[in-house]
Amino acid sequence: MSTRYTTSGTMTIAYEDHGGKGGDPLLLIMGLAASRFWWPPGLIDDLVAAGFHVATYDHRDSGESSRWPDRKRGNPITSLFRRRPAAYTAEDLADDAVAVLDALGWSGAHLFGHSMGGVVAQHIALRHPDHVHTLTTSACVPSGAGPLALIRYIRPGVMVRMSRIRFADGHEGDVAAGIALARMLASPAHPFDEESARAAAERDRVSGFRDTAAQARQTGARWSGPELGTLRAPTVVFHGEQDPLLRPRASHDLAAAVPGARLITLPGVGHDLPRALWPRYVDEIRAQADRSPTRSPR
Numbered sequence: 001m002s003t004r005y006t007t008s009g010t011m012t013i014a015y016e017d018h019g020g021k022g023g024d025p026l027l028l029i030m031g032l033a034a035s036r037f038w039w040p041p042g043l044i045d046d047l048v049a050a051g052f053h054v055a056t057y058d059h060r061d062s063g064e065s066s067r068w069p070d071r072k073r074g075n076p077i078t079s080l081f082r083r084r085p086a087a088y089t090a091e092d093l094a095d096d097a098v099a100v101l102d103a104l105g106w107s108g109a110h111l112f113g114h115s116m117g118g119v120v121a122q123h124i125a126l127r128h129p130d131h132v133h134t135l136t137t138s139a140c141v142p143s144g145a146g147p148l149a150l151i152r153y154i155r156p157g158v159m160v161r162m163s164r165i166r167f168a169d170g171h172e173g174d175v176a177a178g179i180a181l182a183r184m185l186a187s188p189a190h191p192f193d194e195e196s197a198r199a200a201a202e203r204d205r206v207s208g209f210r211d212t213a214a215q216a217r218q219t220g221a222r223w224s225g226p227e228l229g230t231l232r233a234p235t236v237v238f239h240g241e242q243d244p245l246l247r248p249r250a251s252h253d254l255a256a257a258v259p260g261a262r263l264i265t266l267p268g269v270g271h272d273l274p275r276a277l278w279p280r281y282v283d284e285i286r287a288q289a290d291r292s293p294t295r296s297p298r
Helices: 042-051 089-106 116-127 147-153 157-162 171-187 194-203 212-218 249-257 275-291
Strands: 004-008 011-017 022-028 052-057 109-116 132-138 233-242 262-266
Touching: 004 089, 004 116, 004 262, 011 089, 022 042, 022 089, 022 116, 022 275, 042 052, 042 275, 052 275, 089 116, 109 116, 116 132, 116 212, 132 275, 157 171, 171 194, 194 233, 233 249, 233 275, 262 275
Parallel strands: 022 052, 022 109, 109 132, 132 233, 233 262
Antiparallel strands: 004 011, 011 052
16 A cells, blocks of 8 residues: 545645445544554454455654654653643644545545544544544543543553663664554553564654654644534444553543443453454444444445
């Protein structure tokens, strides 16, 4: 597959069409600092085989999308508490995704967001409800959670451990950092797939895992739109019970706030998408799409 580009305001957004034309449109949205290359190719293949037309993209300040010109140092945690104006808003991040839908010629899509991507997916569904058929989230916090709530959800151990590890400059150091972070977030009940993590890190030519300034701009993007109680897209909320980064309470609160949302907790799963669970994700997303009045003929 080749990288394509579209514009959202002054930003250039990189995206990729993974095939399945004629199927139900499905946009995959990855998390903080992570490019679209961190979606497991096998999971994408399984979603295409299940009847979806799948696309992925890079947030602004990630992967092959535009970087914000502000090069000041930042911290993704302390940025939650700063009062200075944010570089951009959470609404801007949601609009970036809609720019990708427009570029693909999609009037709407099913959304699957992981980690921060799940928060962005919530914002898309709230800000652009006519563009969202169904919503699936994995390992994320509720939209609109304030700094104090976020601190209660976050387990700081991974971030502290990551900050203490030093890697060489350059792409090899970026690859090592990506593998180390993937290992820290991996599911304790499932084997860590280092080969797949290395392949993702190798593809990610513009790694964001060590760009704390970009991370701070993403976490500092404030949401001032509608509340979760107004979200009407059919919603499924996944969370690993052994998530080392976010306490499962985050997804419990998310599911409780969205009318009709279903919560699925996964024993032994961390802050990743383990191979053994791919059929479960695919089946749930497929079942939601089949119940949606917007489903494509199969």
